[in-house]
Amino acid sequence: MRRFLGMLLFAMFGPVALVLLSYGLYWVVALVEHFTSGHGLPPTYGAAIANVLLLMAGVVMTTAALLTVGERKWSAMIQNRIGPNRIKVFGTSVGGIFFLIADALKMLTKENIEPSQRSRLMYELAPMAAFAPSFVLFAVVPVGPSVDIAVGTAVHKVALQVASIDAGLLFVFGAASLAVYGTALAGWSSNSKLAILGGVRASSQMISYEVSLGLALVGSMMAYQSLRLEEMVQAQGQLLWGFLPALGVFLQPVGMLVFFASSFAETKRAPFDLPEGESEIVGYFVEYPGMKFGMMFLAEFIEVVVLAGITAAIFFGGWHPILFEQTLKDTFGEASVAWAAICAGAFLCKVLLLCWLQLVIRWTLPRFRFDQVQKLCWKMMLPIALGNVFVSGALILLDGSLHLLAAVGLVELVAMVLLTAAASKKGEVPAPAHAAAHAAPGH
Amino acid sequence: MPYRLDDTAADLRERLYFPEVIRGVGILMKQFLRNFFFGREKNPDMLARDRSLSQNATLQYPEERVPYPPGYRGLHRLVPREDGRPRCVACYMCATICPAQCIYIEAGELPDDPIEKYPTKFVIDELRCVVCGFCVEACPKDAIRMDSGEHAPPSYTRAAQIWDEKRLLRGPPVSYQYDPWLRRGASSIPAEKLAEMKANAKPFSTVATDEYAQTPGFSVKNLAAEAKARGETLARK
Ligand code: SF4
Ligand code: SF4
Numbered sequence: 001m002r003r004f005l006g007m008l009l010f011a012m013f014g015p016v017a018l019v020l021l022s023y024g025l026y027w028v029v030a031l032v033e034h035f036t037s038g039h040g041l042p043p044t045y046g047a048a049i050a051n052v053l054l055l056m057a058g059v060v061m062t063t064a065a066l067l068t069v070g071e072r073k074w075s076a077m078i079q080n081r082i083g084p085n086r087i088k089v090f091g092t093s094v095g096g097i098f099f100l101i102a103d104a105l106k107m108l109t110k111e112n113i114e115p116s117q118r119s120r121l122m123y124e125l126a127p128m129a130a131f132a133p134s135f136v137l138f139a140v141v142p143v144g145p146s147v148d149i150a151v152g153t154a155v156h157k158v159a160l161q162v163a164s165i166d167a168g169l170l171f172v173f174g175a176a177s178l179a180v181y182g183t184a185l186a187g188w189s190s191n192s193k194l195a196i197l198g199g200v201r202a203s204s205q206m207i208s209y210e211v212s213l214g215l216a217l218v219g220s221m222m223a224y225q226s227l228r229l230e231e232m233v234q235a236q237g238q239l240l241w242g243f244l245p246a247l248g249v250f251l252q253p254v255g256m257l258v259f260f261a262s263s264f265a266e267t268k269r270a271p272f273d274l275p276e277g278e279s280e281i282v283g284y285f286v287e288y289p290g291m292k293f294g295m296m297f298l299a300e301f302i303e304v305v306v307l308a309g310i311t312a313a314i315f316f317g318g319w320h321p322i323l324f325e326q327t328l329k330d331t332f333g334e335a336s337v338a339w340a341a342i343c344a345g346a347f348l349c350k351v352l353l354l355c356w357l358q359l360v361i362r363w364t365l366p367r368f369r370f371d372q373v374q375k376l377c378w379k380m381m382l383p384i385a386l387g388n389v390f391v392s393g394a395l396i397l398l399d400g401s402l403h404l405l406a407a408v409g410l411v412e413l414v415a416m417v418l419l420t421a422a423a424s425k426k427g428e429v430p431a432p433a434h435a436a437a438h439a440a441p442g443h
Numbered sequence: 444m445p446y447r448l449d450d451t452a453a454d455l456r457e458r459l460y461f462p463e464v465i466r467g468v469g470i471l472m473k474q475f476l477r478n479f480f481f482g483r484e485k486n487p488d489m490l491a492r493d494r495s496l497s498q499n500a501t502l503q504y505p506e507e508r509v510p511y512p513p514g515y516r517g518l519h520r521l522v523p524r525e526d527g528r529p530r531c532v533a534c535y536m537c538a539t540i541c542p543a544q545c546i547y548i549e550a551g552e553l554p555d556d557p558i559e560k561y562p563t564k565f566v567i568d569e570l571r572c573v574v575c576g577f578c579v580e581a582c583p584k585d586a587i588r589m590d591s592g593e594h595a596p597p598s599y600t601r602a603a604q605i606w607d608e609k610r611l612l613r614g615p616p617v618s619y620q621y622d623p624w625l626r627r628g629a630s631s632i633p634a635e636k637l638a639e640m641k642a643n644a645k646p647f648s649t650v651a652t653d654e655y656a657q658t659p660g661f662s663v664k665n666l667a668a669e670a671k672a673r674g675e676t677l678a679r680k
Binding site for chain 2: 002003004007008074077078079080081082257357360361363364365376380416419420422
């Protein structure tokens with residue numbers, strides 16, 4: 001009972017903490033901007049630097065690092081275990097947080113063993129090439145709305161977004177496809193058969209899924225008529241028929257499924273962890289010791305966070321809190337920092353939930369065989385994504401107000417729910433006679 | 444829990460793939476939430492756990508231990524008499540039957556006791572023991588038992604796994620009404636102690652039951668704790 005109440009409090013105050021955090025972020029960005037513009041620099045410089053440091057190095061890095069422990073802990077809960085809890089400070093393990101420090105120490109102090117026949121430059125470059133692109137993706141993700149903050153007499157326009165560029169989604173595709181260089185280079189340059197096998201698998205898998213990843217979002221681009229993520233988020237605030245927010249998940253359920261699945265393949269995590277395949281080839285990073293391996297490992301988790309961010313922005317309303325949106329807006333006022341902080345907090349909540357969902361899926365599914373991975377991509381995802389583009393295009397052409405698109409999307413969602421619920425109960429579970437005999441006392 | 448594997452072809456719904464994935468994710472989410480919100484039942488007796496809320500099946504081993512079932516063949520002990528001497532009469536039956544040949548006995552003489560013979564050395568090499576329990580079965584005097592409810596504790600040296608009579612002789616004493624030192628008396632036992640021992644003695648059982656082979660509630664761990672409380676240290680080299 002104590003645990004139940006504790007966890008309930010945790011689940012309730014988690015979002016509040018995120019809102020407070022966002023409030024702090026807004027103010028820090030505003031102050032930095034104030035400082036730099038006071039020194040004669042263009043006003044956006046300070047905000048950009050502060051955003052890079054806070055959002056990318058702060059929020060994304062911290063979340064990804066925490067996810068490495070979170071994954072172990074959450075998978076333990078899924079599998080009826082406890083998970084890491086042996087490192088204790090003052091007698092408490094606080095959800096295994098201290099394993100983070102232990103892991104980092106281990107990675108940093110490991111012996112640096114390198115293959116003698118490696119291609120030196122490429123070998124050193126590969127971890128960075130794997131790490132950077134996934135990181136840079138977050139630059140276009142709008143964490144919070146832009147709001148005017150007055151510091152002293154000067155008023156600064158502050159948005160929790162690193163870069164607002166016209167190319168938006170195209171930048172996402174471009175940067176995402178750069179990630180393949182890291183894995184391919186790592187596989188090739190370490191001059192090991194297993195590593196190059198992993199590298200080749202990674203390249204072919206990522207290049208395949210790039211296609212459906214891009215196509216899955218075409219429907220959303222057409223619906224919101226923009227490539228900028230912040231404009232897409234803004235467009236999702238409008239209400240259809242006066243009650244239904246125009247979320248991407250209602251307008252483009254098929255696109256969302258395909259995008260989510262493809263992004264899974266992009267993160268190279270189970271069920272698409274063929275490049276790693278630790279039971280068969282050990283993967284493209286076999287020859288990397290210590291922190292170089294750590295960077296590739298962390299790159300996966302960063303990709304999880306970043307793709308959760310992009311999914312949240314395009315399909316789940318971005319920073320719109322959705323629940324009680326109008327009430328909150330009326331209470332705090334649309335131009336206030338508090339309202340912006342609530343929005344950013346809502347976005348961070350969505351990102352965390354989606355990260356959690358990705359981990360749950362990762363622990364649900366066993367790994368595909370490599371031909372199955374390719375078949376799923378080329379024979380299933382690609383046609384579905386293409387069909388989705390044509391159908392959505394036609395629906396938007398017929399009814400520019402998105403109502404028709406939303407109606408079809410809802411029908412698709414309902415069909416999905418019905419299909420999922422229609423599971424046949426075949427194969428009854430036999431009485432556990434054997435297990436009962438084992439369980440009998442004295443056995 | 445065992446599931447029957449049906450080798451039927453997947454129907455259309457299953458081949459659509461996504462519905463089944465969503466269903467699987469739903470099952471895992473349920474499992475996550477119930478283990479997230481509800482704490483682990485800490486009962487070390489796993490089968491008696493209430494798993495209706497949290498299904499966590501972990502046992503934190505060194506701190507929590509599953510109680511061994513009755514009949515579990517644990518670490519040996521030499522059963523003491525109530526006057527502290529071992530019941531063993533150094534008949535070598537256990538050493539003879541032991542398939543691992545890990546029991547070593549040297550016999551000595553007791554001038555003041557009707558049993559006359561006792562082990563001056565009784566050594567069991569727990570590293571060689573295959574825990575077959577033959578020694579217990581072979582003993583005509585119920586002098587060696589494996590009812591400690593503990594396995595041999597780990598050690599850093601091999602020498603610590605060689606248990607001699609000083610370490611083996613422990614646990615609650617046992618006497619039977621037919622024991623010679625009770626029927627004939629022993630000059631080493633005072634008369635009133637003898638009367639007390641006679642009163643405590645068990646009748647000889649004709650059927651082997653757990654109750655006769657085991658001493659409920661006895662454990663080496665408790666013994667060690669008691670010994671520690673008395674200020675003794677177990678002979679560990
Ligand atoms: S249990 Fe078996 S192997 Fe071990 S001492 Fe007894 S007879 Fe020998
Ligand atoms: S323990 Fe039993 S079998 Fe072994 S020597 Fe002693 S009396 Fe004989």
